[in-house]
Amino acid sequence: MSTEARQGVVPHARGRAVTSRVGDDDRLRVEWSELADTEIVLRHLEPADTEIVLRHVETGEERGASDLTVLSVGIWMASYRGEPVATDDPGFSLDGLWSYAETRRNREIRAFRTSLGTLGLRVREVEPYVEVIRVIAxxxxxxxxxxxxxxxxxxGEARLVAVARRGPEPVSGPATFQGRWVEGAIEIAPMAEAQVRRRVFWDLYAEISGVRLPLATRLDDITDKKIKVRFPAQHVGQVRVRPYYTETDGLAVALSVEEEKP
Structure with a gap:
């Protein structure tokens, strides 16, 4: 097996992208495979040395792959000589995504494998937030x-803040920032005591110096967290309190008044 670089050469059509990832520097790196007799040869290529073309799914705009920073928001599909780029890489590496998220940025560019096994790039705008790793209810x-x-x-010292979407005033509890790491807790009783309707939804934030960072879990590969991830419920009298994930993977809390049992 060889890993030597070949400049300006893309493997035969039988070749596939073994890995296709966007690095911290927003450059797409592809490692190609090519079947040569009975040996699989790997060739690592930078897109700048190939003729990979990216096409925006909605607008049809086409761009080269050498500079991803010029890509507009949306889904881009990769092709070479008019053919989709096949890839074996799902584009997911938790360590890689964590490393990428440690860089201050306002846009995220992520490689992914489509249901057809081809390479795509997803570009979206981002703002700083707290990636939640653990929740205890x-x-x-x-x-x-x-x-x-x-x-x-x-x-520095901070606050964990629950903000109701309608009605009650925000409720907060102690939190601490240590570099990138954040820990915080909030009591559920004040939220339950402010319950004025049958159901109230609260969004969670970490706040320091007047700046609120939303809490969410977006770096893993779990889709539809709102349906798949279930946290245990607690009760304050007749009020049921349960954390949950929103449709955008934000962490929120639902408070519901349960009817008395006869």
Whole structure:
């Protein structure tokens, strides 16, 4: 097996992209495979040395792959000589995504494998937030641990803030930033005591110096978290309190008044 670089050469049509990832520097790196007799040869190529073309799914705009920073928001499909680029790489590496998220940026560019096994790039705007790693709902509190994504490291005492979408005033609890790491907890009783309707939804934030960072879990490969991920419920009297993920993978809390049992 050989890993020598070949400049300006793309394998025969039988070749596939073994890996296709966007690095911290927003450059697409592709490692191609080519069947040569009974040996699989790997060739690592930079897109600048190939003729990979990216095409925007909605607008039809075409761009080269040498500079991803000029890509507009949306889905881009990769092709070479008019043929989609086949890839074996799902584009997912948690370590790689964590490393990417540790860089301050306002746009995220992520490679992915389509259902047809071809290479695509997803470009979206991002703002700093807290990537939630752990949620504990027990003993009258909701506690979270996470890390700052797409923003600068922060140090100092902070607050975990629950903001109702309608009605009650915000409720907060203690939190701490240590570089990128964040820990915080909030009591559920004040939220339940402010319950004025049958159901109230609260969004969670980490706040320091007047700046609120939303809590969310977006770096993993779990889709439809709102349906698939279930946290345990707690009760304050007749009020049921349960954390949940929104459709955009934000962390929120639902409070519902349960009817008394006869």
């Amino acid at each position: 027990d003993d009258g509190v909701i506690a979270v641990e996470g890390a700052v994504a797409y923003g600068d490291p922060i140090r």
